[in-house]
Amino acid sequence: MHHLLPLLVALPLLGAAVLVATGRHLPRIAAEITGFAVSGGTAALAVVLLLDSSPPMVEWVGGWLPVGGESVGILVVGDGPALGMATLVSLLTLAALAYSWRYFDQPPHGRTGTFTALMLVFQGGMCGFAIAGDLFNAFVFFELMSVTAYALTGYRIDEAKAVQGALTFGVVNSLGAYAMLMGIALLYARTGELAMTKIGRGLDSAAGQGGPDALVLASFVLVLTGLLVKAAAVPFHFWLPDAHAVAPTPVCMLLSGVMVELGAYGVWRVYGTVFAGPGGIPAADLTRALVTLGAVTAAVGAVMCWYQRHIKRLLAYSTVAHTGLFVIGLGILTPEGDDGVALYMLGHAGVKAALFACAGVLLDRFGSVDEHALHGRAGQLRATGVMFGIGALGLAGLPTFGTGLGKAITEEAVGGPLTVVFVAASAVTAGAVLRVTARVFLGLGPRPEDAEYETSGSDEEPETPGLLGRIPDTMTIVPAVLLAAALAVGSVPGFGELVARYVNETGSGGAHVSVHWTLHGAVLGVASTVLAAALAALAVTRPRWVAAPDWAAPLRRLQSGHVGDYVAWLLVGATVLGALALPGVLGG
Amino acid sequence: MNRLRLWLLAVGGAGLAALLVAACLDLPAFGGRWHPYGDRAVQASLDRHIANTIASVNFDQRAYDTLGEISILFAAVLGCVVLLREARDEHRAPPEPAEVARPVRRYALLVLPVALVTGLYVIAHGQLSPGGGFQGGVVAATALHLLYLGADYGALERVRPLGVYEASDSLAVCAYLVLGLAGVLAGTAFLANTLLPYGTFNTLSSGGTVPLLNAAVGMEVASAVVVLLAHFLDQAVEIEEEHGS
Amino acid sequence: MNTAMHVLPYLVAVYVFLTGCYGLATSRNLIHAVGCLAVCQSATYVLLLAVGYRDGATAPVFSDIEPGSRPVVDPVVQALTLTDIVVGATVTALLLALVLQIAKRHGTVDPDELRELRG
Numbered sequence: 001m002h003h004l005l006p007l008l009v010a011l012p013l014l015g016a017a018v019l020v021a022t023g024r025h026l027p028r029i030a031a032e033i034t035g036f037a038v039s040g041g042t043a044a045l046a047v048v049l050l051l052d053s054s055p056p057m058v059e060w061v062g063g064w065l066p067v068g069g070e071s072v073g074i075l076v077v078g079d080g081p082a083l084g085m086a087t088l089v090s091l092l093t094l095a096a097l098a099y100s101w102r103y104f105d106q107p108p109h110g111r112t113g114t115f116t117a118l119m120l121v122f123q124g125g126m127c128g129f130a131i132a133g134d135l136f137n138a139f140v141f142f143e144l145m146s147v148t149a150y151a152l153t154g155y156r157i158d159e160a161k162a163v164q165g166a167l168t169f170g171v172v173n174s175l176g177a178y179a180m181l182m183g184i185a186l187l188y189a190r191t192g193e194l195a196m197t198k199i200g201r202g203l204d205s206a207a208g209q210g211g212p213d214a215l216v217l218a219s220f221v222l223v224l225t226g227l228l229v230k231a232a233a234v235p236f237h238f239w240l241p242d243a244h245a246v247a248p249t250p251v252c253m254l255l256s257g258v259m260v261e262l263g264a265y266g267v268w269r270v271y272g273t274v275f276a277g278p279g280g281i282p283a284a285d286l287t288r289a290l291v292t293l294g295a296v297t298a299a300v301g302a303v304m305c306w307y308q309r310h311i312k313r314l315l316a317y318s319t320v321a322h323t324g325l326f327v328i329g330l331g332i333l334t335p336e337g338d339d340g341v342a343l344y345m346l347g348h349a350g351v352k353a354a355l356f357a358c359a360g361v362l363l364d365r366f367g368s369v370d371e372h373a374l375h376g377r378a379g380q381l382r383a384t385g386v387m388f389g390i391g392a393l394g395l396a397g398l399p400t401f402g403t404g405l406g407k408a409i410t411e412e413a414v415g416g417p418l419t420v421v422f423v424a425a426s427a428v429t430a431g432a433v434l435r436v437t438a439r440v441f442l443g444l445g446p447r448p449e450d451a452e453y454e455t456s457g458s459d460e461e462p463e464t465p466g467l468l469g470r471i472p473d474t475m476t477i478v479p480a481v482l483l484a485a486a487l488a489v490g491s492v493p494g495f496g497e498l499v500a501r502y503v504n505e506t507g508s509g510g511a512h513v514s515v516h517w518t519l520h521g522a523v524l525g526v527a528s529t530v531l532a533a534a535l536a537a538l539a540v541t542r543p544r545w546v547a548a549p550d551w552a553a554p555l556r557r558l559q560s561g562h563v564g565d566y567v568a569w570l571l572v573g574a575t576v577l578g579a580l581a582l583p584g585v586l587g588g
Numbered sequence: 589m590n591r592l593r594l595w596l597l598a599v600g601g602a603g604l605a606a607l608l609v610a611a612c613l614d615l616p617a618f619g620g621r622w623h624p625y626g627d628r629a630v631q632a633s634l635d636r637h638i639a640n641t642i643a644s645v646n647f648d649q650r651a652y653d654t655l656g657e658i659s660i661l662f663a664a665v666l667g668c669v670v671l672l673r674e675a676r677d678e679h680r681a682p683p684e685p686a687e688v689a690r691p692v693r694r695y696a697l698l699v700l701p702v703a704l705v706t707g708l709y710v711i712a713h714g715q716l717s718p719g720g721g722f723q724g725g726v727v728a729a730t731a732l733h734l735l736y737l738g739a740d741y742g743a744l745e746r747v748r749p750l751g752v753y754e755a756s757d758s759l760a761v762c763a764y765l766v767l768g769l770a771g772v773l774a775g776t777a778f779l780a781n782t783l784l785p786y787g788t789f790n791t792l793s794s795g796g797t798v799p800l801l802n803a804a805v806g807m808e809v810a811s812a813v814v815v816l817l818a819h820f821l822d823q824a825v826e827i828e829e830e831h832g833s
Numbered sequence: 834m835n836t837a838m839h840v841l842p843y844l845v846a847v848y849v850f851l852t853g854c855y856g857l858a859t860s861r862n863l864i865h866a867v868g869c870l871a872v873c874q875s876a877t878y879v880l881l882l883a884v885g886y887r888d889g890a891t892a893p894v895f896s897d898i899e900p901g902s903r904p905v906v907d908p909v910v911q912a913l914t915l916t917d918i919v920v921g922a923t924v925t926a927l928l929l930a931l932v933l934q935i936a937k938r939h940g941t942v943d944p945d946e947l948r949e950l951r952g
Contacts, residue, residue, distance in 0.1 A: 006652065006768070006778035013659050014765045020666065020758040024751055061652040063777035064632075072625070072632045072649040111754075114670055121663045128656060136913055140656035143920050147660050147927060151667025154931050158675050160938035161949045167863065167931040168950075174870055174924050175857065181877045181917065182608075182850060188910070189615050189884040192624040218611030242950045307952075454952035561950035563866060567858040568593045571600025578607045597858045601851055608847040617839035619888035626885065626907030630893055633908070634900055641893035641905070645912035657916045664923035671930040675937070716896050722919060790896050816926055823933055 002057040004049060005078045005131060008086050009141075011042045012124035019113035019120070028112050035097055035116035039123060043090035046127070050083040056506055058133065075133035075195045080502025084342065085130035085258070085265055088349055092257050093123040096250035099357055099478040115155070122148040122254065129262055135184050135223075135274070136194045138266065139177065142226070146173045149259060153247040159461055162246040168563050169243035173229055175570060176236065180226025186219040187274070196273040200280065207279030217585045220281050221578045223270055224289075225570070228577070231263025233327055234297040235573040237320050238559060238566040241304070244316035245455070248463055249360030252312060253353035256319040261345045264326045268338070272507060283333050285584035289577055290331025295421050297324030302428040303555060307548050309448070310457035311359045311369040311436055315352065318395060318429035322348055325422055329410040335508040339500040339515055340410030343489060346499070347402025350486030351394035354479035355433065358388045361475050362440070364464045370457035371436050372450065376443025381471065385441030387479050392437060392536075394486050396430030396529040399522045402489025405496055407528075408521020419524065427528040431535030438540045445540035451548060453556055490517075637786040638795040643715040647801040651779040654801070655764060658808050662761050665812045669754075672819040674827055683825045686740035696738025703731035711806035715795045721802045725809025733817060741825050750818055753811040760808035767797055767804070842883035850876035863932045863942040867925060874921040878914050885910030 015038030019031055026034075049057070057078030060066070064073025097119060125145035132138035150173075154166030188194060191202025203216060225236070232240040244255050267290070275281045301321030308314035322344075329341035361384045363369050366377060378385060397404040403426075411422045438444040450456075462468070489495060496515035504511045539546045548556070558565070616622065633644035646654050674680065688696075707728025714720030736744040771780035787794035853873030860866040885907030891898065893908035936942050939949070 003772050003775075003777050007772065009655070010765050010768060010778065013655075013662075014762060014769075016666075017662065017758040017761040017765065020662075021755050021762065024755075059777065061778050062648065063771070063780035063782060064649060070624075070628055072628050072645075074650055074652045076652075111669060114666060118663065118666055118670070121659060121666070124659065125656075125663075136916075137650075137653055137656065140653050140660070140916065140920070143924070144656050144660050144663065147667065147924060148663045150927055150931070151663065151670055154667075154671050154934065157671055157673065157934045158677075158938075160935075163671075163931050163934040163938055164947050164949055167928060167935060170924070170928045170931060171857065171866060171870055174928075175854070175873060178850075178870075178873050178877055182846075182880055185877065185880045185884055185910075186611055186615070188625075188881075192622065192626075194625065194909070213614050214607070214610035215614035218607045221607060245950070451952075455950055556952040559952055561947060562593075562944050563863075564858045564860060564944055565593050565596075567854060568596035568600060571604055571854055571858075572596050573600070575600050575603025575607070578603060593858060597855065601855065604854075605847065605851055608850070609844065612840050612843035612847060615840065615843050615884070618842050618883060619839075619886050621887060621904070623885065623887065623907040623909075625909050626893075626905075629908050630900070630905060633893075634895065639894060639896040641895070641908035642911045642915070645908050646915065650909075650912060653912075653916055657919050660920055661923050664927045667927050668930045671927070671934060675934075718892060718894055722915060819930070820926075820933075829937075 001049065001052050002059040002078055004045065005057065005059045005076045006061055008042060008046055008131060009124045009128040011045065012038060012120040012127070016117040016120040016124070019117040023111045023113045026112050031113035031116055032101060035113065035120060036094070038120055039090060039094045039097055042123065042127070043087065043094055046083060046087040046090045049078055050080070050087050053078050053080055053083050053502065054505060056080070074137050076131050077133035078131060079506040081265065081342070081506055082131045084499070084502060085262060086127045088346065089123060089126040089130060089258050092254055092349055092353060093119060095353060095478050095482055096253045098474055099253065100250040101472070101474045118148055118152055122152065126259060126262060130265070133197070134195050135187065135199060139181055139184060142180070142230070143177055145259060146177060149255060152251040153243050155248050155251070156461060156463065159246065164561070165242040165246035168566065169239045171563050172239040172566050172570060175567060176226040176229030179222045179574065183219040183222030183226070186215055186222070190215055196270065200274045200277050203274070203279035204277040205279070212279060212281060212585050214585065216280060217578060217581060220275055220581060221574055224267060224577060225574045227263050227266040227270065228293070228573070229263070229570065230260065231267065231323050231327065232260050232320050233293045233324065234300045235569040237297065238569060240320055241313050241316040241559065242561060244319065245310055245313035249356055249363065252356040256316065256356060257349040257353040260319055260323050261326065261349065264323055264330060267327070268330045281581055282584035285581040287331050287333060289580035290327050291418070292580055293577070294324045294327030294331055295418065297321070297327060298421050298425040300555065302425040303552060304559065305429045306432045307552060307556060308432070309371040310455045311362065311371060312356065312457065313455055314432055314436065315355050315359060318432065319352060321425045321429050325410065325425055328414060328418060328421070332414055334413050335504045335511040335513050336413035337410060338503050338507045339513050340406050340413055342406070342499050342503045343402055343496055344406025344410055346489045347394065347404070347406050347486045350482045350489070351391050351401070351403055354387060354482040354486070355391040357475065357479035357482065358384050358391065360463070361471055363460055364462045364468045365471065367462050367467055368458050368460055371439055372448050373458045374440045375447045376439070378440045379443055381441065383476050384471070385437060387483060388441060389434065389437045390483055392430045392433035392532065393529055394483065395426060395433055396532040397426050397525040398529040399517060399525045400487065400491040402486045404525040405490035405517060408518065408525055409515060411524055412518070412521060423524055423528050423531070427531035427535065430528065430532035431539070434532055434536035435539045438536055446543065448543050453553070636781065636795055637789040638715045638798055639790045640715050640717060643720050643798060643802060644795070646720065647798045648781045648795070651801060654805065655768065655779070658761060658764060658805055661808065661812050662757065665757060665815050668816055668819050672823055677830045678827050679830055680826050681828050683741040685742060688738060688740065693738045696734040700731055700734040700738065703734065704728055707731055707810070711803065712792065714802040715798045716790060716792070721805030722809050725806045726813055728810045729813035729817070732814060736821070741821065748814060748818060750815060753814045757808055757811035757815060760804045760811065763804040764801060764808070767800055843880065846876045846880035846883060849879060861943055861945065863935060863944060864929070866944065867928045867932060870928070871921060871925055874917070877917055881910045881914045881917065
């Protein structure tokens with residue numbers, strides 16, 4: 001079975017290559033069916049492998065089995081978290097392809113399957129990153145998914161915002177990737193290995209009794225910089241709103257639903273296999289670094305989310321806030337935290353993708369995703385409006401959504417004052433989405449006033465041939481299915497336990513964690529939801545009370561759209577990361 | 589705002605510089621003898637009768653990395669096809685014939701076949717001497733563009749049916765993948781180099797599947813570079829904005 | 834060789850990386866910025882190749898030297914650098930394509946004048 005692991009990468013790539021080779025002669029419907037079949041086949045393979053992943057599988061690509069513990073080949077891992085991410089990637093790609101069924105007005109002339117092919121390459125790249133067990137190989141697939149994502153983000157070349165967002169995305173992410181490669185080179189110099197587990201052991205034996213030194217710290221900072229850029233942790237996050245707000249909707253579903261989460265997953269994987277030993281970065285320092293960055297990320301994401309009027313940008317900031325929560329949950333390094341975040345990511349992927357899908361309906365029906373311009377105009381889109389509202393409740397963590405269960409378990413694992421961050425961030429982001437629901441779909445409250453420094457969502461080009469008179473069924477069914485899936489993650493009895501077992505088998509040596517709804521978690525989930533509803537009600541009825549206070553204006557000005565600012569922040573972020581992890585190195 | 593950026597840059601740059609310099613002082617001394625992975629790679633390459641160890645690493649030991657790499661190239665070509673298509677307010681105008689100075693013309697047309705053959709030679713000898721699919725592919729693809737310098741864009745377009753190059757780009761990726769999948773079907777592993785005999789050391793047919801993967805990469809790179817350059821040249825030469833519409 | 838020579842190549846890589854970052858942050862032209870990104874990437878080539886060097890060694894190609902007769906440099910980093918170069922070239926191509934479209938849509942390639950996305 002383990003020989004099939006690399007097929008998670010090979011199948012989508014093969015599908016893409018076949019689509020491009022035959023693209024000139026293929027009718028559009030055939031290209032889309034091919035894409036669907038390939039993506040679905042990969043998803044099925046991922047599920048089959050996942051069910052077989054206990055005990056975890058490893059595969060040496062090319063059959064380079066280790067001789068005397070040493071190999072020259074590339075290691076691919078098939079454990080629960082890796083295959084779980086690959087499954088999530090594949091299912092979400094399938095959903096995005098279904099949503100974009102006959103979606104774009106015209107593919108480039110004579111190149112029918114190009115969009116589908118790019119989506120398949122994107123899927124292959126993300127799967128490859130998820131199952132990578134070799135650090136350089138992880139870099140290669142990191143770049144593959146990035147390159148595809150840049151192209152997909154800039155797909156609508158007639159949009160000025162789209163090409164600018166895609167370039168910012170490309171520059172910042174590529175710089176992060178090169179920082180990561182510098183870190184990999186340092187680790188190779190120290191340990192002479194590239195497989196993550198071997199690097200980890202090499203660091204331990206090189207350190208001896210001494211503990212980590214500056215080289216370990218620098219490589220840790222550089223590798224994590226790359227991964228945290230992908231995960232959009234503050235202050236590496238600036239590219240995300242600019243890119244996610246302008247990408248085509250099906251691409252947004254993947255970017256926000258799973259690509260950003262892959263960055264957080266990468267942090268978890270790399271820390272656990274490379275830096276967790278005595279020669280790596282001490283646990284206390286990692287926790288300090290990740291919890292600090294995660295809390296700031298959640299706060300900044302939530303505040304910025306609240307003050308957006310561009311609906312897709314608003315959703316993008318809510319992704320920033322939620323990844324902040326994921327980073328906190330992973331940073332505390334407990335089995336409960338890992339399990340909670342795994343469930344939270346699954347639920348969040350469904351909810352966020354559904355919300356983007358609904359925003360896409362608005363875009364194609366009205367040519368606008370601007371909360372102010374759309375005020376009261378979307379009343380007849382009942383199904384979409386209902387789903388948008390349900391999505392907001394999911395974002396808040398209402399029982400029994402998967403987001404709610406994941407959040408409850410993570411909160412319990414984190415404990416203490418950080419619980420406030422979880423409740424507040426989920427309530428504020430959900431409140432913003434509920435506010436949009438109330439204004440756009442229900443037409444409640446007065447029409448809000450425009451601010452001076454902001455991105456409006458008016459005058460957007462629809463992604464379909466002209467404005468849609470009637471919403472195609474796929475654009476309603478897909479978000480409905482995604483929301484149902486997010487609900488199922490938290491409600492199906494035993495699913496949480498199953499996820500926990502798969503995660504802990506790899507992450508924490510098979511620790512048993514009881515994963516189920518508790519009164520405490522349910523109460524906090526309901527509290528977040530009530531708070532979100534209250535905030536939304538206040539915003540709609542008394543807009544002045546919750547208008548941007550003066551202290552929020554500088555925060556908004558930081559998001560300047562200037563790529564030079566973002567690069568400067570990236571350097572500051574790397575320095576901060578180094579400073580936060582420094583005590584462990586000095587102490588050693 | 590600009591002031592803030594400079595401050596951020598100063599703080600971030602200084603912090604990162606300090607960290608990296610400290611790391612450099614902890615690195616093993618430059619030119620050291622200890623390279624365990626490298627030594628193993630050399631041995632594995634010799635065991636499989638491949639004279640150029642780098643080709644062995646690229647197309648055998650770490651052929652899976654190369655799969656990612658050619659996919660990146662493939663994705664970038666697709667991306668450029670998408671990003672450099674005609675926008676709604678643009679149209680194509682046939683390029684005007686260009687006057688080329690005779691010495692340039694003669695030199696370009698003289699060098700073109702030489703460059704092309706050199707490219708193919710570098711591809712073919714990938715597992716024997718420095719070079720291989722990537723390097724030779726770029727040489728072969730740029731050789732074609734001497735036509736643009738020596739004649740004009742129209743001449744280049746006549747020898748460059750883009751559809752063929754796009755198809756051969758994707759077929760080369762298919763070939764690489766199919767060679768990889770053959771290992772799985774044979775019951776060994778993805779991209780396993782166990783299907784073909786390793787041949788005689790230092791000959792063109794040595795190394796099992798390495799020459800085949802190398803050839804696929806050469807084909808992919810040559811076609812991809814042609815397609816990439818074509819789209820950029822189209823932007824410069826052919827695609828114009830609509831006037832008065 | 835003295836101690837300075839033992840770290841100098843690594844310091845060159847660090848210098849190149851930071852120079853690229855400085856250029857990126859202060860760039861007034863997006864084409865120049867994409868070039869600066871390529872400079873940052875060149876730092877990774879320098880670092881990888883420096884890490885793989887061995888005193889007195891030659892290329893790890895055995896078509897004209899007897900295996901074992903001379904030390905060879907680390908072939909793995911050379912292969913990684915090759916991969917890195919291909920990645921860099923393709924990323925540069927893609928980013929330049931985006932800059933081209935920005936020039937058309939915004940009428941400028943000065944990042945200071947791009948004012949569409951903010952707040």
